[in-house]
Amino acid sequence: SVPEIGSPARTKAILNRYHLVAKKSLGQNFLSDLNILRNIVAAGDVTEHDNVIEIGPGIGALTEQIAKRAHHVVAFEIDENLLPVLDETLMDYDNVTVINQDILKANLPEVVKHDFEPGHPLKLIANLPYYITTPILMGVLQSQVDFDTIVVMMQAEVADRLVAEPGTKAYGSLSVVMQYRAHVEVAFAVPRTAFIPQPNVDSAIIRLTRRDPLPVKPYEDQALFKFVKGCFAHRRKSLWNNLQGIFGKQPEVRERIESVLNQTGISRQLRPERLTLINFIELTNAFHNEGL
Numbered sequence: 001s002v003p004e005i006g007s008p009a010r011t012k013a014i015l016n017r018y019h020l021v022a023k024k025s026l027g028q029n030f031l032s033d034l035n036i037l038r039n040i041v042a043a044g045d046v047t048e049h050d051n052v053i054e055i056g057p058g059i060g061a062l063t064e065q066i067a068k069r070a071h072h073v074v075a076f077e078i079d080e081n082l083l084p085v086l087d088e089t090l091m092d093y094d095n096v097t098v099i100n101q102d103i104l105k106a107n108l109p110e111v112v113k114h115d116f117e118p119g120h121p122l123k124l125i126a127n128l129p130y131y132i133t134t135p136i137l138m139g140v141l142q143s144q145v146d147f148d149t150i151v152v153m154m155q156a157e158v159a160d161r162l163v164a165e166p167g168t169k170a171y172g173s174l175s176v177v178m179q180y181r182a183h184v185e186v187a188f189a190v191p192r193t194a195f196i197p198q199p200n201v202d203s204a205i206i207r208l209t210r211r212d213p214l215p216v217k218p219y220e221d222q223a224l225f226k227f228v229k230g231c232f233a234h235r236r237k238s239l240w241n242n243l244q245g246i247f248g249k250q251p252e253v254r255e256r257i258e259s260v261l262n263q264t265g266i267s268r269q270l271r272p273e274r275l276t277l278i279n280f281i282e283l284t285n286a287f288h289n290e291g292l
C-alpha cells in the first residue's frame with residue numbers, strides 16, 4: 001500500500017509528480033514527519049466525534065492524519081494549484097471538504113453552519129502559513145465560533161510571545177490579548193528539519209483551550225486591546241510615560257491619570273511589561289470611568 005502523505009518519500013513523490021515548487025509567498029513548507037503529524041492531532045485529542053477546521057492543507061499530510069480520527073474535516077486552502085493534488089491525495093477519505101478560499105476572508109460561522117453536522121465538538125488544527133499567524137489567530141478568536149480546542153503550529157519565536165509571562169522579554173500586547181482570549185500553552189517544539197523545504201526558523205505547536213473565567217471583565221474587548229497596545233508603544237519607558245502618550249500631557253489629563261493610578265494602586269514607575277492581564281483590565285475600566 002502507498003505510504004502516508006506525510007512520509008518524506010511520499011511528500012517528495014507528490015511534489016515531483018505535480019511539478020510543485022513551494023510558494024514562499026504563501027508560507028508553503030510541507031511538514032514531512034509522520035510522528036510529528038500524529039502528535040499534532042494527538043495534542044488536539046481528536047476523536048471520531050469531532051468536527052475539525054484545518055487552515056492550509058497543502059498537499060494533505062496533516063489533513064490525512066486528522067481525517068483518520070475525526071468525524072469531518074473542512075480545510076481552507078488559498079492556492080488553487082493544490083486542489084487537484086488534494087483531490088488525489090485525499091481520495092480515500094470521504095469525510096474531508098476542501099474550500100478554496102483565503103482564510104482571512106472566510107465567514108467561519110457560515111461555514112460551520114453549512115458544512116458541518118451540528119452537535120459535534122469543533123476543533124481547529126493547522127500548520128499555519130507563518131506570514132499571517134497573528135491575523136489568523138485574532139480572526140479565529142473573534143469569530144464567535146466556539147472552538148473546543150485550537151492546536152496550531154507557528155514559528156517558535158511567536159509561540160514564545162503567546163505564552164510569555166509578565167516581566168519577561170517576550171511579554172507584550174500579543175501575550176496579553178491571547179491570554180485574555182484563551183488558556184495558551186506550548187505543546188511541543190518542532191525543528192526546521194521536519195519540513196520540505198526547510199524554513200529558516202524553528203517552530204512550535206501551541207494549544208489554546210477555554211480559559212478560567214476572569215475575576216474582572218473589561219467594559220469592552222476592543223478598548224482593552226487598544227489600551228494594551230498603547231501601553232506597549234514604548235516598552236523601555238515607564239507606564240507614566242506611555243499613559244501620557246495615550247491620553248495626553250495636559251496638566252488636567254495628568255491629574256486624572258494620577259487619580260486612576262492611585263485608585264488601582266499601580267505604580268507609575270513600572271514598565272508596561274510588569275503589568276498583568278488583570279492590571280490591564282482594571283486600568284482600562286478605571287480610565288473609562290474617569291472619562292479618558
Ligand code: SAM
Pocket residue numbers: 026027028029030031032055056057058059060061062063076077078079101102103104127128129130132
Ligand atoms: N498543512 C500542510 C503541512 O502541514 O504540510 C501545509 C502547511 S504550509 C505551512 C501553509 C499552507 O497554508 C500552504 O498550503 C498555503 O498554500 C496555505 N495558505 C497560505 N495562505 C493562506 C490563506 N490566506 N488562506 C488559506 N490557506 C493559506
